[in-house]
Amino acid sequence: MKKKRFKIIAIILVTVVLICSAYVFMGAKKAEKLTWEYLKAKGYTAEQIKKIDINHSFLNIILSYNEWIIKVEFVDEPNVFYIHTIKDGKIVETGVSGDVDKENLKHRH
Numbered sequence: 001m002k003k004k005r006f007k008i009i010a011i012i013l014v015t016v017v018l019i020c021s022a023y024v025f026m027g028a029k030k031a032e033k034l035t036w037e038y039l040k041a042k043g044y045t046a047e048q049i050k051k052i053d054i055n056h057s058f059l060n061i062i063l064s065y066n067e068w069i070i071k072v073e074f075v076d077e078p079n080v081f082y083i084h085t086i087k088d089g090k091i092v093e094t095g096v097s098g099d100v101d102k103e104n105l106k107h108r109h
Contacts, residue, residue: 024056027068028056031070031086032054034090034091035054035070035091036052038091039072048074048075049072049073050074050075051071051073053070053071053081054068054069054070055068055070056069066085066086066094067085067086069085070083070084070086071083071084071097072084074106076106077098077106077107080096080097080098080099080100080105081097082096082107083096083097
């Protein structure tokens with residue numbers, strides 16, 4: 001009886017982990033697509049973007065924070081990260097982090 005219960009619990013846990021992993025993977029792909037569309041609409045090209053970093057947090061959902069945190073780093077402004085999130089299916093800039101004064105930001109919208 002204990003072995004059967006253990007197998008059922010293990011199957012449930014593996015299923016939950018797989019579903020969560022698939023959700024984050026597919027969501028990250030969608031967030032990346034939305035971010036590129038947003039940047040291209042603002043007139044940026046792929047050559048101007050150094051890096052896009054997309055992070056997800058289930059804890060943020062529980063705490064009513066943004067589910068997705070998207071950091072964009074530009075080639076001409078290294079070590080400055082423009083932080084975005086997804087609200088109502090659209091990319092929204094939420095802030096800036098890095099080694100520059102606010103007055104000297106090159107890509108602030």
